[in-house]
Amino acid sequence: MSQEFDVIVIGAGAVGENVADRAVQGGLTVALVEAELVGGECSYWACMPSKALLRAGEVVHAAKTVDGAAQAVTGDIDVAAVLKRRNSFTSDWNDSGQVDWVRGAGIDLVRGHAVFTGVKELSVTAGDGTVSKLTARHAVVVSTGSTALLPDIPGLAEAAPWTSREATSAQSIPERFTVIGGGVVACELATAYATLGSRVTVVSRGALLANQEPFAGEAVAESLGAMGVELHLGASPASVERRPDGVVVTTLDDGTAIEGDELLVATGRLPRTGDLGLETVGLEPGEWLRTDDTLLVLGSDGKPLEGEWLYATGDVNHRALLTHQGKYQARAAGDVVAARAKGEPVDDAPWGRHVATADHQSVPQVTFTDPQVASVGLTAAAAEKAGHSIRVVDYEIGNVAGASVHTDGYQGTARAVVDEERKVLLGVTFVGPDVQELLHSATVAVVGEVPLSRLWHAVPSYPTISEVWLRLLETYGRDGSA
Incomplete structure (x- = not known):
């Protein structure tokens, strides 16, 4: 089956949804392609479920810091209730509600994995093996996001570690929980699991939240320590081994063996570009997609691809790996695609709305630790x-x-x-x-x-x-x- 649209958006997470919606509002026909759940990482494995896991602990701790309210807190957190509430935030990993929104917005949803077969041409393979051929008249937008990086540590891959996906969707809380990493994901999930009853150990090569002001990481480290979290800062894992009774992380500096029932690796992200067939259009698979401020993808020469037809929004362009910044880029990209399709000017649009610049230096971010x-x-x-x-x-x-x-x-x-x-x-x-x-x-x-x-x-x-x-x-x- 072959179909033609004005715009094709690959990836139906929060960012892709916004690109598609903006382009439709601009009068264009849009196909939104998704291989997993419509709503993407933020809805099911990141922003929303992680904050749901954190919230009960925040509320209880806040109550305990106010005299009068503290006396009313007499029990422990109900872990089963927290997990049930978290499940409700993800609709039990059912995307039918978001599918309804996409269709109601006038966007065509195509389920399956997309691969470039040429300029503005894609082949989409559905779960049942059915193949669709899609062609874009004006633009293709890559909004495939990022995936967890697994560092090259002996034994790590074989130990089947958790990434943020497993940690935010777990249906039970391990008694012992080891975290490798010291960034936002590591600190938030260490906080969540500590408040839910795990004995948490954090192993980080450097200070916590090293990209923030130093006092921020120091305050979070002090708080985690007060929760009973064991911190190994300035320590590098030398090896990992999955045993019948759990996972053992051995540190490089002194050979300390850290035992846990589950291991979370939160050491960075990689672009989801390895299996899109980017080589077909002259780009390197597995690499971040560099863009200009109109979100046009740049080639190795630093210029947009011939025909100025390929865009990238969200994590995949590595400008700012945050959902709100990705949605900001999406709005700009959707407007720019619609403007160019109509032959309208881009750079002198009202309020500069077709150009994304707020993700250069003025990026807001919240780390939901305590x-x-x-x-x-x-x-x-x-x-x-x-x-x-x-x-x-x-x-x-x-x-x-x-x-x-x-x-x-x-x-x-x-x-x-x-x-x-x-x-x-x-x-x-x-x-x-x-x-x-x-x-x-x-x-x-x-x-x-x-x-x-x-x-x-x-x-x-x-x-x-x-x-x-x-x-x-x-x-x-x-x-x-x-």
Whole structure:
């Protein structure tokens, strides 16, 4: 069977869905191709199930930090109820609801694995072996995401370790749980499993959350330690062995043997591009797809492919491996494809809406550990490396009246990185309970390059934790001096 569409989108995760929807709204016909579940990684194995696993622990811990509420917390977390609630978030890994949305949006869904057979041409093999031939009149968009990286550690592959997929979809909680890695996924899932009763051990070659401000990783490490998590930082796994009674990780530095019932590997991501037939169109399989700011894929010469027809959005282009940034790219790409199909200008569109630039430096991210880490823009180290003249302003969030009302003995830190030449914010980091709700205000300030002189007139409500904005400005000083 052969079919022709204006646009073909490969990958029906949150990013691909948004590309397709935007293109349809632009008046184009769209085929959305998916080999697994419609809704993708975020819906079934990442953002949503992981936060569902974390939430019960967050609520219980928050209650225990407020006198009066603490006395009401007399039992343990009901693990079975947590897992049941998590299952509801994934609709028990049934995508019928999302399929209904796709069809209702006027998008044609094609199930199966897509492989390029030529320029704007794809072969899609369904689960029953049926093959469909699809042709795009204007564009193909690759939104296939990323997959877990398994480092080259002797015995690791044979030990059948968990990745984030197995950890977020597990139907029981192991008594002993070992985590290799120190990034966001490792820290979040170590937190979740510790609150659900596992004895957790984390093995990381470096500090936790090494790409964040140093105090963020230190606060998370202290919190994990207080939960009973055993931390082996600065330790590299030398070998892994699956035994009848569990998995053993031996560290390189001192030969320590760490025993666990299950092992999670969270050391990075790889692009899902190895089996798409990219060699057919002159690209390297298994590599990230570099793009320009209109999300056009660039060839080895740094230029878009001839005909400017291939786009890449989300994790697969390695610009910012976050769902919200991928959806942002998707909206831009869908608009750009529709504009080019109609012969409309792209670069001078209203508000620059056809160009993605917010994923260069002003990327917001929340790590849902306890305490949470919320950041946007550059860290102090990254800003200095980029050659900016900066001043770093820190403030203890617990000194804000709203924080004391929120939690007894609130502990947290806010940091603003100021561009001293332009007097605007380059980056902001918050660490503390519920600081994720402060992040969008910081994102607006950083992305909008709001002068500090104007931020003085953005008055925070009292008593709320957002009053930390005023305290940061006061610490900086109205004239730039404390």
